[in-house]
Amino acid sequence: MQATADASALSTYSPEVRQLLFNYVLQLADTSLLLGHRLSEWCGHGPILEQDLAMANIALDLLGETRSLYQYAAALEGRHRSEDDLAFLRVATDYRNPLLVEQPNGDFAHTVVRQFLFDNFHYHFLQQLQASPDQHLAAIAEKSVKEAAYHLKWSAEWVVRLGDGTEESRQRIEKAISKLWRYAAELMMPTPTEQALQKLGLVPDYIALQPSVDAYLAQVFAEATLLIPQNVPPQLGGKQGRHSEHLGYILAELQYMQRTYPGMKW
């Protein structure tokens, strides 16, 4: 795998940059881990068999991306922690995912809106990340962007179907949008870590992404005959370890085996 970085390529970074990159890659890994976890909760319970398959598929893609990212983070850190140590053996306040991806599945409309807000960011972000001078991030982005394009197609199509479907589906998706919108802004609100790496030109600048993210959202909402919420105060904090109450319960499940049987091979 591309992401198992060799030490020589990493030695070009100063310890400070390495630490910044470690935090950054961990944030990306936590994000896809948590969203993949949420989607995998649908497995066996989807509204249509074909959509059960689609959600499992997206969850699997995200989990694949997660693994590449944790492996790279582990290499950056250089303390012999494994992908599993990073995924399973940290405390809640050390997770760096944005609040959006830890929100509960709710009904299918909530899942679709959460997915669309994330996919629209993720796809455009990965497109830019492919050009990163960091070869490992660029390689992970190159692989994941193809998957993210499919995810975005799936969630955008469902936003349109639910928005322009029946009266009930419209009410449900409007409710989901009004609930989840407050978490969208955090995706592109840079933390000090992100700002520092953006300044170094190692990772995409969100300001440059904003126009394409906004334009595609406007296009999909127009097709879905949905209104874009205005002036919603954003909820922030996940990317800096200040989470909603939901994360603790996710970790209780996610970490159960690793915490109960420490240090074993599975």
Place this chain on the structure above:
Amino acid sequence: METAELTQEELFQQRIDADQRIEPKDWMPEAYRKTLIRQISQHAHSEIVGMLPEGNWITRAPSLKRKSILLAKVQDEAGHGLYLYSAAETLGASRDQMLADLHAGKAKYSSIFNYPTLSWADIGCVGWLVDGAAILNQVPLCRTSYGPYARAMVRVCKEESFHQRQGFEIMQTLCEGAPEQKAMAQEALNRWWWPTLMMFGPKDDESPNTARSMQWRIKRFTNDELRQKFVDMMVPQAEFLGLTVPDAKAKWNETKKGYDFGDVNWEEFWQVVNGNGLCNHDRLQARVDAWEEGAWVREAALAHAKKRAARV
């Protein structure tokens, strides 16, 4: 008229006897069609209900690698359900009707999924034993007389044999691990062994559909033949893992070149088949809930497709 019908039936049996495949548009006896719809839809339902006990461990899988493999495996089961429903549709059954029969409790699914998955080792046992038993049941179906079913089964069997290997590998990792892990493996085997022997169905002399299904080559081995094959295959595998099957009578019999084994608890078998297993209620309710809670989604998709078509 009646004579003509008889001749058709004789011709049909001749084709079966010559090992020719029956295809959707071919003439077939109504009872053959019904038997197949019952069997294929039951099989499809088993795939879908079978997602639940394994899905129960996706969010708790012990490593990222195991989580990916398990999620992919459960997703494969959904895919199997999809091709099997499609195969049944070629016989004139609708997916909605088949699901309605499942939800109403009229259609059966494999009773094995009415047992709970209580530890991570259960995920190993489901792959190793349950998928192992399913493969023995299913490999002969790749040569079953109805073409679409046989072709669907070729693909299903390929994936199932991968699933079985991953289950065995989970067990092997546990058995080579810490004492707690080995104990977990043995405890799971103790619970899954007898229910998997029940997966082959009642004893031959109590299996009402066997004779005709054999005559039509829908089925190619009897329940007892398959059960014997399973025991012969699995007892040595358990020994290889350093585990003991929970049957004191399981011993190699040199004369019959196979294992002797104890009696299945048929009382338990019929209890679970008739809805009284630990998870029967919850499994079916989970399927009904998913269907009912998804109704508005399906309606929205349909309404949107109609609006779109009207605009063109």
